[in-house]
Amino acid sequence: MGVIKLDIKDRKILYQLDVDARQPVAQIAEKAGLSREVVNYRIKNMEKNGVIEGYYATIDVTKLGYFYCRIFMRCNAISQLQENEIVNYGLKYPTIGWVTAGHGKWNISFVAYVKSLAEFEKTYDDLRFNLGKYFQEHYVSMAFKIHHFRHNYLFGTDDNSQSVLGEPFPPQKVDEEDLRIIKQLAKDARTPVVKLAESAGLKPGAVAMRIKRLVKNRVIIGFRPKINIALLGYEHCKVFLMFKNITPLKRTEIVAYLRYHPNVIYITKAFGIADLEFEVIVKGKNELYEFMQKFLSHFSGFIADYESIFYYRELINYLPS
Secondary structure: OOOOOOOHHHHHHHHHHHHOOOOOHHHHHHHHOOOHHHHHHHHHHHHHOOOEEEEEEEEOHHHHOOEEEEEEEEOOOOOHHHHHHHHHHHHHOOOEEEEEEEEEOOOEEEEEEEOOHHHHHHHHHHHHHHHHHHOOEEEEEEEEEEEEEOOHHHHOOOOOOEEEEOOOOOOOOOOHHHHHHHHHHHHOOOOOHHHHHHHHOOOHHHHHHHHHHHHHOOOEEEEEEEEOHHHHOOEEEEEEEEEOOOOHHHHHHHHHHHHOOOOEEEEEEEEOOOOEEEEEEEOOHHHHHHHHHHHHHHOOOOEEEEEEEEEEEEEEOOOOO
16 A cells, blocks of 8 residues: 555544544534534544544553563564564563563554563563573663653654653552553553443443543543554654753753654653663654754753664554453
8 A cells, every 4th residue: 555645634634543542523524614514534544544543542551550671672684473462462462461562672663551570570571481482682771761752753842741641640549440441541542431331330421520530530531542653654753862961951941852852752761871862753774864963953962862763563552461
């Protein structure tokens, strides 16, 4: 399939879904200046052609008492069959909610949501014992904060709002009904309230109130579409930055520079080999090179080194079993 071109109407609709994927079609139509029929048709068309692969709720797992742990693996000369084995193992593992595969030093990565070091130890040991034959090198990291941004490069917008996973906020108490709702929204953010009510064993009004509370308390920090950027001619790249001569003020400047760039969709502050990580959407390695040349020139003397990964598979479940 060739590159799919989105027109201005598709972009307006996709932007509104990125702001809040649970918005009713009528509300999207009003904001986009289109009819409900046009919006409904175009959403279904983007779903059919694969531009929209689904919808998910972004869950701040730290509010539920989880740590956000990552394991990056370097696997040399593995076949597609072996890569599938690794990815499928991660998808089936109960604590793992994010699996990626890509090109770069770290070509496989897992995110584990755990509530204790003992739980992470078990996850780590199981991965080592079951997949260790593929490891050439690996490292473990814990994310403190992840800043989520709009796909401004795609929408032609200048929306600098953000959602932050891990922002300071008291842990929230949730019951079994809350968890059923959260898990379903993590799989399909546009699940109707009536269906959520059936699965949770509650009345629709009670479910709506619970969702509102979960959003207010920042357990749910967004409802977004899963956009297949490859179909639109883009590639997803993660960059690890290693600083030198850094100061708090200069780090703030670097974060601000990245935040307001239309192609940057995530910034991660973590414990690990990198001092800061970000993810950027580009049209290939040449565009990444140009991006990094400008960035390095702007912050000359403060970047010791960087590494990059181009992701081509990304499977997300913000609240695994």
